[in-house]
Amino acid sequence: MVENAQKSSAAIVLFAWLLVGIPLGWGVYNTLLSSLKLFQSPPAATTIAIPSK
Amino acid sequence: MKPQSLVTTHNVDVNTAFRTPQFWLLWINLCMNVTAGIGILEQASPMIQELFKGAIGPVAAGGFVGLLSLFNMGGRFFWSSTSDYIGRKPTYFIFLALGAVLYFFLPETGGDHLNNVKLFVTISVVLLSMYGGGFATIPAYLRDLFGTYHVSAIHRRLLTAWSAAGILGPVLVNYMREYRIQHGADKASAYQTVLVVMAGLLVVGFVANLLVRPVDSKYWMADDKM
Numbered sequence: 161m162v163e164n165a166q167k168s169s170a171a172i173v174l175f176a177w178l179l180v181g182i183p184l185g186w187g188v189y190n191t192l193l194s195s196l197k198l199f200q201s202p203p204a205a206t207t208i209a210i211p212s213k
Numbered sequence: 214m215k216p217q218s219l220v221t222t223h224n225v226d227v228n229t230a231f232r233t234p235q236f237w238l239l240w241i242n243l244c245m246n247v248t249a250g251i252g253i254l255e256q257a258s259p260m261i262q263e264l265f266k267g268a269i270g271p272v273a274a275g276g277f278v279g280l281l282s283l284f285n286m287g288g289r290f291f292w293s294s295t296s297d298y299i300g301r302k303p304t305y306f307i308f309l310a311l312g313a314v315l316y317f318f319l320p321e322t323g324g325d326h327l328n329n330v331k332l333f334v335t336i337s338v339v340l341l342s343m344y345g346g347g348f349a350t351i352p353a354y355l356r357d358l359f360g361t362y363h364v365s366a367i368h369r370r371l372l373t374a375w376s377a378a379g380i381l382g383p384v385l386v387n388y389m390r391e392y393r394i395q396h397g398a399d400k401a402s403a404y405q406t407v408l409v410v411m412a413g414l415l416v417v418g419f420v421a422n423l424l425v426r427p428v429d430s431k432y433w434m435a436d437d438k439m
Contacts (some may be wrong), residue, residue, distance in 0.1 A: 191279035198273045198280070198334060 219302060219425070223433040224360030230367045235358050235428050238421045243351050244374040244381070245418030246308055249316060249411040250285075250344025251382035253337065256390075256404075257281055263400040264323035265330055277334060284338040285345040292346025293353065301354035302425060308343040309419035315340050316412035320405040348375070358428050385410065 230236050253260070258274040269277075296304035315336050320326070322333040355371065356364045386407050393403035 188283060191276070191283055194272070195276035195280040198269070198276045199331065200273075 219300065219427055220357045221360055221428065223428075223430075224362035225358075225367075225428055225432050226434055226438075227363040227366040227370065229432050229434075230359045230363065230428075231370060233428055233432055235425055236367070236371070238425050239351065239354060239358070240371055240374045241421035242305055242309075242374075242418050242425075243347060243371060244378045245414045245421070246305075246312070246344065246347035247375050247378035248382040248385065249312060249414050250341060250347070251378055252386040252407070252411055253316075253340060254281060254285070254344070255383045256386050256407075257337070260404055261330075261333065264320070264325075264333065264404060265328070266324055266401065268324065268330065277337070280334065280338060281341045284342040288342025288345035289349035291342065293349040295346075296350045296353060301350055301357055302422060304350055305347070305354070305422045306419065308347050309415045309422055312340060312343050313412040313415040313419065316408050316415065320402075320408050323401055323404075325401055358425075360434075362434065 225233070257278050258271070261269050261277050262271065262274050292304060292308075319333065319336050319340075322329050322336065351371065352364065352368050355367050359367055389407050389410060390403045393406050394400060398406075
């Protein structure tokens with residue numbers, strides 16, 4: 161165990177987490193938003209058979 | 214966490230580790246896992262659009278690529294943490310065995326078969342989570358086999374497997390796809406062969422993982438050399 165270890169400032173730790181967390185969260189949110197379009201797409205076009213007269 | 218037979222308390226120096234079969238088995242392991250993952254990642258957008266022609270447009274395909282990236286990232290946390298409990302070798306068995314089955318099945322979800330976008334996306338994100346997981350778990354696998362003394366240097370050399378896969382994956386996918394299209398296959402069915410080959414690569418990795426044993430004591434570093 162290290163004996164004279166200095167404790168990090170809570171404010172610096174919080175700032176560092178926010179610095180990383182905010183852009184990461186924004187990126188994840190936007191990625192999830194754009195991936196929703198994947199499940200809202202219309203079904204594949206199907207060929208409808210029209211009986212000949 | 215229970216102690217596992219592959220977890221050593223000894224150390225192997227980097228040059229000696231390079232000459233062990235374990236190093237090269239892990240090299241094959243990583244290379245096969247990454248080749249398969251990078252192959253799908255590189256073609257993700259055109260693949261989903263061609264497999265579900267008319268149903269998935271470029272915007273939705275972009276969302277798919279984003280989702281793959283999220284699972285690639287999440288898989289690194291999830292699978293490496295899982296490996297702490299079940300062991301590195303069993304974790305790689307899951308990547309390689311489950312991966313092979315899923316790659317084999319993936320083309321069946323396409324528009325010409327099951328036509329199920331949700332199933333295709335679900336399988337793809339699981340596969341990409343295992344691609345990220347493989348990458349994140351390998352340093353711990355190296356530490357288990359070779360100890361901590363030179364693990365960083367050994368990892369650096371093992372990363373050549375990733376570099377090789379970075380060339381192999383896209384080249385394999387592009388050439389095989391082009392070859393199939395030139396021989397009359399339509400774009401959607403051309404992926405079938407590619408994905409089956411990816412499954413085959415994972416089987417090769419599975420065999421390599423199966424052959425991994427603890428490092429022989431003749432390779433251990435003597436305590437006075439540390």
